[in-house]
Amino acid sequence: MEKKNGHTMTDSVSTDDILEKNGKKKKSCKDKLMRFLNRNMLVIMTVSGVLVGVGLGMMVRNMNLTRAQMTYFAFPGEMLLRMLKMIILPLVVCSLISGAASLDTRSLGKLGGIAVSYFLVTTLIASGIGVSLAFIIKPGVGAGALNTNNLGLESVNTNKETTDSFLDLARNLFPANLVAAAFRSVPVGTEPDGMNILGLVLFAMVFGVALRKLGEEGEELIRFFNAFNEATMVLVSWIMWYVPFGIMFLVGSKIVEMEDVVLLVTSLGKYIFASVLGHIIHGGVILPLIYFGFTRKNPFSFLSGLITPFTTAFATCSSSATLPSMMKCVEENNGVDKRISRFILPIGATVNMDGAAIFQCVAAVFIAQLNNIELNAGQIFTILVTATASSVGAAGIPAGGIITIAIILEAIGLPTNDLSLMLAVDWIVDRTTTVVNVEGDALGAGILHHINQQEMKKQHLGEELAEVLVEAVANTQADEETSPLVTHQTLGSAGDQSPRESAEAIESVL
Known part of the structure; x- marks a missing residue:
């Protein structure tokens, strides 16, 4: 008998666990061997x-x-x-x-x-x-005496x-x-x-x-x-x-x-x-x-x-x-x-x-x-x-x-x-x-x-860099430094553009 996490466990249960683990281990080794044989047969x-x-x-x-x-x-x-x-x-x-x-x-x-x-x-x-x-x-070198007659070979005519x-x-x-x-x-x-x-x-x-x-x-x-x-x-x-x-x-x-x-x-x-x-x-x-x-x-x-x-x-x-x-x-x-x-x-x-x-x-x-x-x-x-x-x-x-x-x-x-x-x-x-x-x-x-x-x-x-350059638009009104990958495009204020012009501008940027 042994206690684990406050619960009493019998020896038979722990033995079953060990057998199950060993079985899995043997099974996995057998599977690996079968996979290797199938792959390299x-x-x-x-x-x-x-x-x-x-x-x-x-x-x-x-x-x-x-x-x-x-x-x-x-x-x-x-x-x-x-x-x-x-x-x-x-x-x-x-x-x-x-x-x-x-x-x-x-x-x-x-x-x-x-x-x-x-x-x-x-x-x-x-x-x-x-x-x-x-x-x-x-x-x-030293094989000068060797010729086709010694080996019983026929000559090749080219x-x-x-x-x-x-x-x-x-x-x-x-x-x-x-x-x-x-x-x-x-x-x-x-x-x-x-x-x-x-x-x-x-x-x-x-x-x-x-x-x-x-x-x-x-x-x-x-x-x-x-x-x-x-x-x-x-x-x-x-x-x-x-x-x-x-x-x-x-x-x-x-x-x-x-x-x-x-x-x-x-x-x-x-x-x-x-x-x-x-x-x-x-x-x-x-x-x-x-x-x-x-x-x-x-x-x-x-x-x-x-x-x-x-x-x-x-x-x-x-x-x-x-x-x-x-x-x-x-x-x-x-x-x-x-x-x-x-x-x-x-x-x-x-x-x-x-x-x-x-x-x-x-x-x-x-x-x-x-x-x-x-x-x-x-x-x-x-x-x-x-x-x-x-x-x-x-x-x-x-x-x-x-x-x-x-x-x-x-x-x-x-x-x-x-x-x-x-x-x-x-x-x-x-x-x-x-x-x-x-x-x-x-x-x-x-x-x-x-x-x-x-x-x-x-x-x-x-292509990814090109997408970043095209899609990312800098906030020109911000004083903070932006990434060099981001294009700096000057856009007019919202009040200076009609909704249609604004939509066309967004479409051209995208």
């Missing part, structure tokens, strides 16, 4: 898919599958890639049209200018990191001039046939069977601006593309639940298809190390610092909401295939304005290739060292500029950056017959390359969102 499943895929691939690798059996094993992963590629065309076109139409011309031009500057600067920094690491690590490659890039910007652009691009050294996303991006942006200029006449078409875009995002949310299963077989099949990995890694280990280290430095240090410099926010908390698209990028090696999940996660997990994300992410997936610029520069210096060619300052500068410019035209597909290495090699007069060495280990390097590519796009969207929010705050503050 897709992330957990996707990461688990990669890990299970690695283990599955190692097991199946020892079974010596035939070519047909390997195709069957890789089929679920192939379905994932086909689903993601299926959704790219409507997603890119509709999101860019609705994004460009929802922004006014001034803000569109300003945001576009900031985005282009961000893409160019970060890619140039990435190229600098690649060249610097290649000269520090020297992956090609009968293409640098000028022709850049002219093809310009041609892709303005496709002669929009319907054909959805199926093939002007060849930049690759087979033309591939979507010309660059041309579709430019058309969609200009078309969105044109719709906005139409005013009321263009509203119906803008609403159509907005609805189309939202429906596409619903399809994306459905596809996302297949991602963990597809990734498991995608990663497993790559491990099964590997040739003599030990020989490749020992022969080209320094090249792989230099490329991956460059990706770690750029993606783990440089890009987060740039984001922090603009926003003064923790970049890693921003990136933590993007684990699913990063895992997808790692598994698929395709910036374009990662675009649907990136767009979904950036908007839902990080709260980026839809107008910003749907405008900038498709452009970034097409032209912003920081990871590709790093491994292209490392590969160019590696091939020079392999052939015992000393690079002068002019050639190094050419590598930096060409890698930055040619990464814009790099296809957002697996091994899309290999061809741009040929452009760099042609620009500085190096032989292209060693490109097959890059292809041999591209499946390793291309994974970290794609992760850095999509990370740059996501952080760019976060920076633009922050800048847009700051501009909106300034405008809102300006």
